[in-house]
Amino acid sequence: MLKRMFQLYDYSIVVAVFLLSLFGLIMVYSSSMVVAVSRFEVDADFFFAKQRMSLILATVAFFVTMVLPYRLYFRLFKLIAFGSIILLGLVYVIGKTAGNAQSWISLGLYNLQPGEFVKISVIIYLAAIYSKKQTYINDFGTAVLPPLVFILIIFAQVFFQPDLGTAVLIAMIAVVITFSSGMNIMNIGKLLLLGGGALAAIIPLAINAGALSDEQLSRFGAAYNPFSDPLGDGHQLINSYIAIGSGGVTGVGLGNSNQKYGFLPESHTDFIMAVISEELGILGVGFVILLLSFIVIKGFLLARKCHDPFGSLLAIGIASMIGIQACVNLGALTGLLPITGVPLPFVSYGGSSLLALMASVGILVNISMFVNYQKDKLKNQGIAA
Known part of the structure; x- marks a missing residue:
């Protein structure tokens, strides 16, 4: 039975996610060497070593969620939802401030960013609550409003850290x-009207309360007119353009980026794709986008094939999380969207992000096993899947 179970997994997703993560590890090393030595005065492989440890932990998390039956989360969704609210609350009590945001909890050798894991909690909660209420899904008072209240609580907790990027992703x-x-x-x-109204009320409150700094607000203007302040707010985006434009088709060569020498801030985090573009050109960028697209498309295809509403919505949530996060990151470094500090999935430096993403894709692979099992079962019964 166990052998049969392992035969039913969709290993194409497994291969894609590990190719992407290992490629990301290489690019973290390439893009962070100079930053580590010049800005943080640590060894050149400092960020690489931390990301490598995160990848080991994320691999363990991946195989755990790959093996655990995804229906387990349905039974635990209330506990998961309550736990995410508590975890975000702890950020305000014992949280660590970095980059003008109190978004981390220090665990000694490891800094945990609860917002990354809360995204999975939101997916599990909504998938569970909507699948439970399928028989009366259009009853606004009992089926529609309760999930909205939970999302608004989570959104407000993350927004006021302030972590605008993660809050927008959750929404x-x-x-x-x-x-x-x-x-x-x-x-x-x-729902869209209520959500839009709540957002319209929260943003002015956040600005008046100082929850959004002048630096964060300035990013909106810098995204669409960076050359108005090339040495200030537009500096990061302009240098991203230079990096992207320098790469051409094949790039200047792995490790040979000029922009990572202090010109491009955060070259190993949310702007790592600019370094990939410079060093490996369109081919490197295409490789990353192709693998990300493959994982996202696979997720939506699994959702379509899954006959369990919970599993289907769970797959949609995970696929959309990866796809939206990738689009927000790529939009920021090309000037299509404001810079929000959202990392590129599986590639950017960041232990919490990598751990949460790998765990979520493990769930996706487990859903693939269930879908293939149901398909085989129907086939054996002579029923077309």
């Missing part, structure tokens, strides 16, 4: 899952 993931839940267009419209 967008929630929108995708809600659109896929089966509720009618009228209720979706009501």
Whole structure:
């Protein structure tokens, strides 16, 4: 039985995610060497060593969630939802401030960013609650409003850290899952109006309370007119353009980036794709986008094939999380979107992000096993899947 179970996994997803993560590890080393020595005065392989340890932990998490039946999360979704609220609350009590945001909890050798794991909690909660309420999904009072209250609590907790990037991701993931839940267009419209109204109220409050710094607000203007302040707010985006434009088709060679020599801030985190573009050109960028697209498309295809509403919504949530995060990151480094500090999935430096993403893809692979098992079962019974 165990042998049969392992035969049913979709190993193409496993190969794609590990190729991407190992490629990311190489690029973290290439993009962080100069930053480590010149800015942080540590060994050149400092960030590489930390990312390598994170990848080992993430690999363990991946295989644990790959083996655990995904239906387990359905039974635990209330506990997971409550735990995420508590975890975000702890950030305000014992959280560590970095980059003008109190978003981390220090665990000694490891800094945990709860917001990365809360994204998975939100996916599990919404997938569970909407799958439970399928028989009365269009009852606005009992099926639609309760999830909205939970999302608003989570959104506000993350937003006021302030971590605008993660808060926006959570909201967008929630929108995708809600659109896929089966509720009618009228209720979706009501939700969008309520969500938009809440956002319109929260943002002015955040600005007046100083929850959003002048630096964060300035990023919106810098995204669309960086050359108005090339030495200030537009500096990062302009140097991202230079890095992208220097790469051409094949790049200047692995390790040979000029922009990582102090010109491009955060070259190993949210702007790592600019370094990839410079060093490996369109071929390197295409490699990353191809693998990310493959994982996202596989997730949506699994959602379509899964006959269990919970599993289907879970796959949609995970696929949309990876896809949206990638789009927000790429949009920021090309000037299509404001810079929000969102990392590129599986590639950027960041232990919490890598751990959460690998665990979520492990869940996706487990869903693939269930889908293939159901397909084989129907085939054996002579029923077309």
